[in-house]
Amino acid sequence: MSHPLESLVIRHTYRIPAPEGPAGQGAVAARQFDSALMSAGFKLSAPLLERLSGLDEGAVLEVAGRTLAAVREIVGDHVQHNAYFVDFPANVPDTLDFWMRCIREALADEEAREGTLKQLSTGAVNLLTLPSYGRYQHTYEEMLTHHDELIAAAGDRMTVLHPGADVEAELAALYLALASSTTPLGESGLEDLVLLAAHCADGPQPEEIPVRENRAVINHARVKSGKPPLPGTLTDLLRLACSLADGDVSLVEPTRFKNLSRPLRRALLAALDAVVAASPAQLADVAVHREAWKRLGERLHPHEYPQWPGAARVFAVARGQERVRSFASRTEELLGAGDLTGAVELLKSAPGVLLRSVDRLLRTAATDEERALVLGAVEAAAPQVAGRVLLSVRRHLLNRGDRLEQGGAQRVFLNRLGRAWVTADTRPALPAAARERLLALLDREIAGRLPETGPVLVDPDVLDVALPLSGKGVAAGIGVLPRGSVSPVEGELLRFFTYWKQRRETTDYDLSATILDEEYQQVTWLSYTQLTEVEGKHSGDVTEAPQGASEFIELRLGAVRGTFVVPQVLLYSGESFLDVEESFFGFMLRESEQQGRPFEPRTVRMKSDLRGPGRVALPLVFRRDADGRWWAHWLHLYLKGSPAANRVEETRVTVESLLRGIVEREQLTVRWLLGLTGAEVTVWDGGSVPEGPVTYVGMQRPEGLHPESRILTPENLRDVIPA
Template identity: 65%
Template sequence: MSHRFESLVVRHTHRVPAPSGPAGDGSVVARQFDAALLSVGFKLSSRAFACLAGLSEGTVVDVAVRILRTVREMAGDHVRHNAYFIDFPANVPDTADFWRECVADALADDRTRASTLAQLDTGVVDLRTLPSYGRYRHTYADLLARHDELIAAAGDRVTVLHLGEPLEDEVTSLYLALAGSTTPLGEEVLDDLRDLAGHCVDGPQPESVPVRENRAVINQVRLAAGAVLLLDTVTDVLRLACAVSGGDVSLQQPTRLRTLPRPVRRALLAGLDTLVAADPAKAADVHAHREMFKRLGERLHPHEYPQWPHAAGVFAVARGERTARSLDSRVEELLGRGDVTGAAAVLRSAPGRLLRALDRLLRSASSPEESDAVLAAVEEALPQVSGRVLLSVREHLHNRPRETGGQRLFVNRLGRGHVTGDTRRPVPGPARERLIAVLDAELRRRVGVADHLLIDPDVLDVALPLSGRASTGGLGVLPRGSVSAVEGELLRFFVYWKETAVSTDFDLSALLLDADYETVSWLSYTDLRGVGGRHSGDIISAPEGASEFIDLRLDTVRATCIVPQVNIYDGEDFDEVEESFFGFMLREGRQKGRPFEPRTVRMKSELRGPGRVALPLAFLRGADGRWRAKWLHLYLPGTPSQNRVEGNRLTVAALLRAIVEREQLTVGHLTELMTGDATTVDVWDGKKVPAGPVTFVGLERPDGLHPDSRVVTPGNLRDLIPA
């Protein structure tokens, strides 16, 4: 089987698939492998080490080479992280002095003297035209030679790699877990699901594929393999057409549908025909994406296939030639007449939509009788609604202001966010409290009561991944809204990018805000030594890859919020560059080392999203003086070029305030629901694990857990979300 699948298993599960090979004494090589892993912040579990030690040296070497390559990429250590200022964080010059030096170098250069003088005459000099600005003046080897070796510290990250099952079993388990996920997957994970689905097309399949984007990716693979398609609505067919065309299966962005081969056209039309023949009401779903269905009809040529008349009828609805009244139109008509009870009755046939319309129905109710009718319909519908929707509504009600006013935060499935004023009338208090109680009761029924819970307290403030692009691919990444502790003297951000075809300039910056979200200062290429921090220097193109760093001493920062951001000043988007990622390191002052040290990396996430400004996370100082990370995973539109931290301060502050002041539904809430009178609850202290099976919920799986234990970590946090 391809080594790519082995890498997928390691990245998603932190398990090393049990290798096969001749027996032998591989203990020496296994120890060397473990030491090499430790240098990049990883370590073998006792079972994984014992398994490798019992194999031949050649087998262990082969495994070590492959796994090391994977974990180095996980930590961002697979590329060379050079810094513009070779001694960074030492000897970073004053910004104005550095710019004057660059101008002086340009005037001393015969090739640039005339153009620089001309710019000086105008009073404005473009730094990018100066030959010594923004381009490395030393090699990566030169940089390494200038830095002392990193001193090991107890706080360095150690991620344990556990022993898994044979590779084929691990691949199947991973496919079933991703395909059956109850929450949406990020773009990177969807790509992994596509590869896994192709390999597992003839093997076991999940009982259901509840997330429609996942279903579209799986259907794309099944279509190519000639397997039966998994279709439930006509929109599933449209999503599949977008997948085949290389477009957006979430339907958030327009897709230019390609000309489809005849076998594909037949499969899509047959699927549509079967769906509508079994339930004609499904044709009403066309209205939500009417224009896209028109385009799809132009590609499928339904008039050439008279054997599928119901499929042709779908496109007649899209063109307005046939009536198929949608559920939404019936509800709107009833609400327009003030008939809230009637609208709730109609929505009983679509429990998920009823829950999503709940807030509006309660606000529209003009009498206690109407409110009671809505609540009764909701209580009847709860068992038929997905767990993700139940949790989303529970979180919404918890944050619903009791009075008109405040701010509303909107984040779409691509991670683009904006804030607007909340002008809605409040939800009546008694109805709100009643709904919260019945939602928790239904969720408690679904999650079940655990016999023995082993809980890592550090995971309790991790937000549940309930909507959209709540997270990204990477190492140590948590869902949007999560809070995690930050321990260390030095906080160092980094960004790496490599352009594909066009000269591209990413700028790493950090905005510092006070307790009222007002700007204190910032660190960027325009202020290299602000607020006691250090910027590694501006790199303006990355044909071979480039890195920028920001270094801050947390005990000297005079701000309440630190918001790192990546601005695209010029060139390719985050989705267009060959590679780009962001992360942060924590280290002690005495550790020294290179600008990038993989075992001090606490988080590394891919930068793939819309817009020209990325906001991965923020750092907040609490009333106790301790720093915590708040995960954002947001993208701002920005401007086509010349994005700078100075230009988006107000937007960033408004978004940060909205996320910080919103209370997320967390892992802690679900573990409370899993706790009953007979439940044994232990707090994981990092020492001895219980002898019997447990349900462990934490940031990192402990070594030595009973094999029958249920383990939930950020890598499979979706497993906590009930179906």
């Protein structure tokens, strides 16, 4: 019997929960299942194939049906990917020739002829008014007849699925892993945690919940099941109220609070009163989200419950009836008055804020004695600070080195929504001695929190993967790496794809690619305005997607005339990335002789959802090094763009500026962290694995590891971030 949440286990862990069913002769069905998986780029591990072979054939087929549905969605094979040009990448016409053909076809169409002639008389034609432009002229099935079967290649992706425990044990383990994550989850991860928290409300609970958004989700499940919310801060309770209203628990977007039942109102007000009674100083945090508190007060009616005066004070502060100075304003007053000592003393009561402020404090310090005061306070506070904050400060210092003293450096700002901007860095360099002492104490504190690893086996492809300090702005998918990661690209042909399906409004997305030289200057581009170039071809512009639409760009890497290839997905008209029914981006790698359909799931190296707030998506950039090898640099960025009609020609200046600042930014990587552990590290060459338990760090789990081994792959790499 299938479980409604089983697909979460497969997607997060690449494990299939132990199937239920009678013993039998399921070997033939298991091999057929394995073969079907391979067509999508997945495969059963040897132990899993053996386990399934011992089951009744019907049980195997049931597992196969639901697993195939799950993995096809992971890789983007659950939809039909049609191409506007039926033979793509063959027979893509010259852009102007194609446009003229569309005009001739419109003139031959009785209904379109008059309007087209009228436009021609003005000297300009709107392509979108031409009947054959932007709309598929053939069915998906007709497109398939124009393409040969894909020839298998050794480099095709093959993701191995492993056997898991029973489904309830797997769901409980996944719930605990997500709930206790030391870094914020992405949007899809948080949505999955909502489902798991409700399902696991009566089961084992995490000992600690370091991330505030996770706490809100879990408190929601607790309150709905009649339990009190977990102890926390006033802001934790505001997040809970947003969760109960199906709003934004990150508090970035305003929440429209609903009318709450009397039991929920009483639970929230009692919790607020308890927090204020235990720590009145927390009232200073109310001003940060003043408007949200005022809107919530209109729904909770605190005046009706005089037994909880602390809760009433929260809303009095929000309305300005009671004045409580914020921590930030007190700090700014001291620094503005030149009282660095007083500011440091105050910041000692907020260790995380102290660490985040250390750069400014060191720049404010005028003497060696003042710098020693700052560093002494940081050293004393470091053990009380979350590991993610320590790592964030450490990464910040990577980009505050000698090159800043030489001038010309850029400062990069990235927010939780995936928006980025770059500006000249006018800050003076940190004093070298202070910077080195700060680096040493941070490294010492981080290293002291890392668990004993034992022997480490590492896949070389994972060494330059950036540590996932946050999952925000990073969409779910397959082959997706944290922002700032670098991974090798092997293959002759690089093919991008995007898919979208509109919900209510006609929607047109445009897949484009810009090619830049080593100075980040544009060499050329591919888009609906330039279908062919020396480097490659565009599959054609699709301008509506009621049943879903796909666009492709194929590049021959050896022919690329520049250093960087920047794929972009641009909103031309219609629904945003957040409003469409579905949208995603990915890339495939092929050898020239492979042929196949425009979309072949086992050649997909990466696919991720497009779920950002901007109108231009920049998922990643490809760079060629001095030796001619290609590398993917992961961006996960969204540009604001124009309200409509975004075109790659108009994003050039912004993209060039952003890339220079972001690609050259240094990251904390798996390589750096392994060096900090001092462990015995063996680089795995893909051969046999050790007999004893190891800590394995790689792009995916190999077969044959000792059952007591610790496995770290991109799916759970967040586990390396210390608490």
